Each structure stands twice: as structure tokens, then as C-alpha cells.
Amino acid sequence: MTPQQVQERIGQLSPWFYEFDLGALGRTTSELPPEALPIHATRLEMVRHAVHLHFGARVNQIRCIDAGCHEGFYSVAMARAGLREVHGFDVREASLEKARFIASALQLRNLSFAHGNCEDLTSYQEPYELCLFLGVLYHLENPMLCLRNLARITGEICIVETQVADEVEGSVEWGSRLWTRPYQGVLALIDESDEFYNERPETGATPIATCPSPQALHFMLKHAGFRRTEIMEPPAGAYEQLARRKRVVCVAYK
Numbered sequence: 109m110t111p112q113q114v115q116e117r118i119g120q121l122s123p124w125f126y127e128f129d130l131g132a133l134g135r136t137t138s139e140l141p142p143e144a145l146p147i148h149a150t151r152l153e154m155v156r157h158a159v160h161l162h163f164g165a166r167v168n169q170i171r172c173i174d175a176g177c178h179e180g181f182y183s184v185a186m187a188r189a190g191l192r193e194v195h196g197f198d199v200r201e202a203s204l205e206k207a208r209f210i211a212s213a214l215q216l217r218n219l220s221f222a223h224g225n226c227e228d229l230t231s232y233q234e235p236y237e238l239c240l241f242l243g244v245l246y247h248l249e250n251p252m253l254c255l256r257n258l259a260r261i262t263g264e265i266c267i268v269e270t271q272v273a274d275e276v277e278g279s280v281e282w283g284s285r286l287w288t289r290p291y292q293g294v295l296a297l298i299d300e301s302d303e304f305y306n307e308r309p310e311t312g313a314t315p316i317a318t319c320p321s322p323q324a325l326h327f328m329l330k331h332a333g334f335r336r337t338e339i340m341e342p343p344a345g346a347y348e349q350l351a352r353r354k355r356v357v358c359v360a361y362k
């Protein structure tokens with residue numbers, strides 16, 4: 109494709125959520141407000157750090173699955189980092205069309221995309237050493253089902269980035285006033301109807317979203333099949349939400 113053809117296609121596919129740098133071919137401009145845009149630099153830095161710490165020199169031998177990949181920003185970054193194979197899936201075809209265009213403009217032959225829903229991953233059999241689950245968990249109606257599905261197809265680590273609800277400590281009566289059960293964190297129920305029915309491509313597959321508290325995140329990941337979970341320290345100069353730990357990056361180990 110010539111730079112002019114690429115620019116035309118970028119225009120046809122707009123608006124864009126991410127800023128893709130296509131070198132001499134041009135770039136996409138994100139519709140995100142400028143104050144929110146740095147979130148991607150921080151997340152990318154944290155994902156790269158976690159991948160480097162765990163895989164080190166093995167990085168070019170591993171396969172990665174990017175669940176809820178949107179326009180493929182993180183899939184593209186992993187493919188450019190030289191991973192053996194990167195595969196992204198998402199519930200939204202319009203986002204996948206953009207992802208495929210970027211992969212073809214950059215001639216990334218180790219990168220593929222497909223339609224898929226975290227609620228049913230039966231078409232995926234062979235585990236991927238690395239699973240990316242970024243910015244999706246807090247949009248889901250059935251988070252445990254999706255985490256179990258992802259744990260099944262994760263070979264070594266799953267990097268989960270999520271908004272987190274404030275922690276709530278407490279207990280609930282359980283069959284009698286004499287018996288109680290402590291909370292293992294909480295799931296906040298969020299109504300995403302406005303965004304969902306206005307066809308915002310960042311929402312879940314339904315308008316009902318559940319956002320976990322940090323303790324709930326650890327608890328759910330453990331019960332989904334991960335043996336250890338670790339919330340990463342945000343780097344110096346991190347995007348404000350990650351710095352304030354209202355969003356976290358958690359590495360879950362099989």
C-alpha cells in the first residue's frame with residue numbers, strides 16, 4: 109500500500125481509539141481526550157516489563173493471545189516485539205477490521221485476529237504461554253466464566269489490567285444470625301446501558317458490567333485456576349489512575 113492509500117483507508121475506518129504509528133505510511137489519531145491518552149504508554153510499559161521479567165530471552169518462542177483486543181494496539185506491540193505468534197480476538201467486527209488493516213499495513217505475519225467472546229472459548233484448544241486481558245474484566249457480566257475460560261487457555265501467565273472498585277470489608281449472615289461468612293472482596297455492579305446502546309466499541313457484550321475490588325480480583329483469579337497472583341507496582345510517571353491504584357495490572361501465574 110502507498111502512503112496515500114493507507115491515509116485513505118485510515119479515514120474510511122475512523123474514528124480510531126488508539127494512535128498507531130505506521131512509520132512512513134502515516135499514523136492514526138486517537139479520539140481519546142489528550143489527558144487520557146497517556147494511559148496506553150503506562151499500560152504498555154507495564155505489560156512489556158511483566159513479559160520481560162517472566163519470559164526473558166524466550167520471548168521470541170512464545171505465543172500470545174490478546175482477549176478483547178479492540179483495534180489490536182497491544183497485539184501489534186507484542187507482534188512487533190518479535191513474539192512467535194500473536195492472536196487477538198474481540199466481540200466487535202468493526203474493531204477487528206481496523207486491527208487487520210494495521211497488521212497488513214505493517215506486514216506483521218506473526219499476527220492474526222478473529223471474532224470471539226470470552227464467554228465461549230471452546231474453539232481454542234492449545235494454551236498460549238502469554239494471555240493479555242487488558243481493560244476487559246470490568247466490562248463483563250459473567251467475570252468468573254470468562255476468567256475460567258482464559259485460565260484454561262493460558263500456558264504460563266495472564267496479564268490482567270482492570271479498573272478496581274473500592275474494597276469493602278465485612279460479612280454476611282449465612283443461614284442463621286449465629287453464622288456469618290466474610291466477604292472475599294466485592295463486585296460492583298455497573299450500568300453501561302448508555303455506552304452500550306450508543307454502540308461504544310469499548311463496552312462489554314451486554315450493558316451489565318461488574319467491577320472487582322482488588323481482593324475480589326485475587327480471589328476470582330485463584331478460583332479460575334491461577335496458582336499465584338501479583339499486582340504490579342506502577343512505574344514512575346504512571347498515568348494518574350494507575351498511579352492512584354484505581355486501575356491495576358495483575359500478573360496471574362498458572
Ligand SMILES: C[S@@+](CC[C@H](N)C(=O)[O-])C[C@H]1O[C@@H](n2cnc3c(N)ncnc32)[C@H](O)[C@@H]1O
Binds near residue numbers: 176199227
Ligand atoms: C475497554 S476495551 C479494551 C481494549 C484493549 N484490550 C485495551 O486494553 O486497550 C474492551 C474491549 O473488550 C471487548 N469485549 C468486551 N466484552 C468482551 C467479551 N465478552 N469477549 C471478547 N471481547 C470483549 C470490547 O469489544 C472492547 O474491544
